[in-house]
Amino acid sequence: METNEVTKVLLEIDKNIDSLVKQIELLSYVNPLNIEEEKKRFFSSKYLTDPVFTYPAINFDKFKQHRKLFTQSLEHIEDVEIKNLYEDIIYAYSGLIQCVETIGSGKKFYYNCLRCFGTPTEKDVENAKFILHFDDEKKDDVIFQPKYSAAESEVFFKTFSEKYDFNYSITHSDKISAIAMVLNNIKSLVLNTNHIYSENEIAVLTNHEIGVHMVTTMNGLLHPLKIFSHGFPNNEETQEGLAVFSEYMSDNLTVKRLKELAYRVIAVDSLAKGYSFSRTFRMLHNNYDLDRNIAFYITLRVHRGGGFTKDYLYLTGLKKIYDYYHEGKDLNLLLTGKVTLEYVNEIESLIEKGLAVPAKHVTDSYAENKNTNKKVDFILRSLK
Template sequence: MKIDDSVTTKTLLEIDKNIDALVKQIELLSYVNPTNIEEEKARFFASKYLTDPIFKYPNINFDKFKLHRKLFTQPIERIEDEDVRNLYEDVIYTYSGLIQCIENIGNGKDFYFNSLHCFGTPTENDVENAKFILHFEDENRELEQFQPKYSAKDSEIFFKEFSKKYNFNYHIEYSDKISAIAMVLNNVKTLVLNTNHTYSENEIAVLTNHEIGVHMVTTMNGLLHPLKIFSHGLPNNEETQEGLAVFSEYMSNNLTVTRLKELAYRVIAVDSLAKGYPFSRTFRLLHNQYDLDRESAFYITIRAHRGGGFTKDYLYLSGLKKVYDYYHSGKDLSLLLTGKVSIEYAEHIKFLIKKGYAVPAKHITDSYAENKNANKKVDFILRSLK
């Protein structure tokens, strides 16, 4: 459906264009990952897990105050439709919050409170769900598929082969300064692989479905709309996006109990952060009380404590449960693949597509075509989560 050329439409597109130009500069994950992870890991281990790491972060290369000012001078009162106007008000507050997060990276409580505002913190149910998952036994880690085999460079061929099923191109880069083993940078259409990690066959299967099958798919779909907020993200999109990504692991029969436990440990780490525990105490909670190996415990602790307290990690598990229930209630997953969107705005998305301000998803996550999950224990766990 084509959009009309009325004054109302021109006003909306102009505001959207202005916001697009401003938020292109904001990629939180580009700033929140420490640049000295390996050095501080060695120092932390040498201290017998007692001396908290002192992390360094990339320099910010944009004018924070100018971005805030330009966001809040957008004339959204000229958007006639109330729901769309409210959506853009939410968008502006969301991106202002992300700017505040970025400008306070490394500033302890200041960053933590901004992170709390943007992403929230685990509820009692979230923590109970995590503890429930941790009661289950891991898969046999001696199996061939779980053995580390491939360097980041070796892994590139698997990502390229997997991506042939999608009609888009993206960049692959390498880094030794990220806490994840792989991540997609939305603004620059780039997959980043961690050169400090050696990948197993299972991890590659998980990451191709997760990073390319969802994160890159929604990146590319988001660029196709007349309205660019689909590209940069609707408010609260992180929970839905990570839920969709982990759900693709489930649908492709690559979601394991071990992986679910990893997501559960992340919830425990963020809950520890919310209780005011320092890095060292969160690490010892995971390593000593929950018997997680020290390498895994360290990187999960980093993910929660980076920047001064990054609460986003608990959303993977809650997002997975929401998407799992959404799918099993018979709702259309393709609606959630239209860009960096959230379940809460599903009706807004339908309205914007109907009006021609947005388009249906062009690229569809391959694993969503058929439920190939054969892991009954994983199904039992997901059904049982509150």
């Protein structure tokens, strides 16, 4: 085939996959609709009766999505490197569909998550426990005090975003387990109306959600290939690593925040041990002396859907990006979209072939390392 024909075939396959996966935003489906009601019931039961969560209805034909994904004519892609990438992508998207279709089914969802996201290794758990040995910052410090409602917090996100050449919407919800999140498919930042934000949380979230997640959302839309927008296989670890690393570079990453990520690893590990929601909660609340509200939301994040293992990847991703940066490598390549560290060579190759473009929007905090927290640096250097 002529070069133009080869490109035409690839773009057609990419377009087909794009039309199929637009609705597969896992975070849109895995957040329970009745969080606050079940939280009250759980606390009333003295932490003994597991919550019974309900989830949004799925608005696509799951079987049809699988079938159409696997009927793509990848054999017509002559470039072996690109063909292998698209094979990986189809398997990854199929796995995400299986996650969505089994939300709320207990073990089925958990096993599908294991295939998509994995679970902590012994080394990961040891790293988490190592972090928990350190004393965090003084809790009475004014920057950690709850101060701003979701509505009041909007102005900080809007002001922070003025440095970037893109627009997005801000919405509010009382049905998310995070205190804020970016929905990639609709270019929207969602703020949790049940949360009162501290100055530190706003500093963290502006860098994390806008400086990385929204930046990679917007960069992902600029390529001829739509896979940069919907995501490379296993991109969650890289994306969350980049996002937490922006907290570090902007001097907002604290020991307190690192311990939060460590508790998530411990909580995900509890799934592998067969812990129920209530047992994971009691471990965090009783054994680790976590405030019951904090323990509840960490447990919720991990047990939603039936066992959502993604949360351990924040810490493993941070360590990988921290090491990558200190090896003098180019972070901008990883900002080109929802990409994965393990596919850096493929990203460079696609840019050289004119099928992708360099990152237009660049994370502001990456321009200069402003971290002054020596304890945080010591911890990150020491992780295995």
